[in-house]
Amino acid sequence: MSRAGLHLSGVACARGGRLLFRGVDLAMEPGGSALLKGPNGIGKSSLIRICAGLLRATAGTVARHGRVAMTDERLALDMEQPLEAALRFWARLDTAAPMALDAAMAAMALEPLRQVPVRMLSTGQRKRAALARVIASGAPIWLLDEPGNGLDEAALDLLGQAVAGHLAKGGMVVAASHQPLPLASPVVLAMQDHAWAEEEEA
Numbered sequence: 001m002s003r004a005g006l007h008l009s010g011v012a013c014a015r016g017g018r019l020l021f022r023g024v025d026l027a028m029e030p031g032g033s034a035l036l037k038g039p040n041g042i043g044k045s046s047l048i049r050i051c052a053g054l055l056r057a058t059a060g061t062v063a064r065h066g067r068v069a070m071t072d073e074r075l076a077l078d079m080e081q082p083l084e085a086a087l088r089f090w091a092r093l094d095t096a097a098p099m100a101l102d103a104a105m106a107a108m109a110l111e112p113l114r115q116v117p118v119r120m121l122s123t124g125q126r127k128r129a130a131l132a133r134v135i136a137s138g139a140p141i142w143l144l145d146e147p148g149n150g151l152d153e154a155a156l157d158l159l160g161q162a163v164a165g166h167l168a169k170g171g172m173v174v175a176a177s178h179q180p181l182p183l184a185s186p187v188v189l190a191m192q193d194h195a196w197a198e199e200e201e202a
């Protein structure tokens, strides 16, 4: 079985006909984490989507070994389903281990909400549900776009524990965040260092 990993080399991104960034390198090995930093609109979410294979890099190479699980501001859960059923749909698609969803719901303190329709969940509860989907997936590579948004202190602690546990098991985490995230010693990628300057076009 090949070892999981995520390697970016010289990655550039253009969106809407505008170059956002270029020259991004990232080498993620088991147990590694990376934090994407930078102001609004610099391209953090775009880079996360490139890592996920949802957006094509304009230049450079992306080598991904192993499954990815991603979460961003889109919940991707059926609003009409009770939470557990909505999460179970994804667990089946992800061929998650039978007990993985129970463990993930416990990790995000979601057990009391099992039967609550997704549409009735609060902002922070929805975020915890999205994180439970990632945790249950069993994917080695987690791509987390603003995972702390809407989380209270207790939930941020749970996120920190989940991330630490994932890394300890040889998982990888790439996160974009404006707020401090409980990552022990991430590689910090300052996106402004890669921003495309207008004068470079001349």
Ligand SMILES: Nc1ncnc2c1ncn2[C@@H]1O[C@H](COP(=O)(O)OP(=O)(O)OP(=O)(O)O)[C@@H](O)[C@H]1O
Binding pocket: 015, 016, 020, 038, 039, 040, 041, 042, 043, 044, 045, 046, 047
């Ligand atoms: N589908 C799209 N088509 C065209 N341009 C887009 C599209 N999605 C994003 N952009 C543009 O790409 C740029 C980077 O957006 P992105 O969401 O990657 O930034 P970000 O660093 O994650 O920002 P934030 O901190 O606000 O979340 C923005 O200028 C945005 O308007």
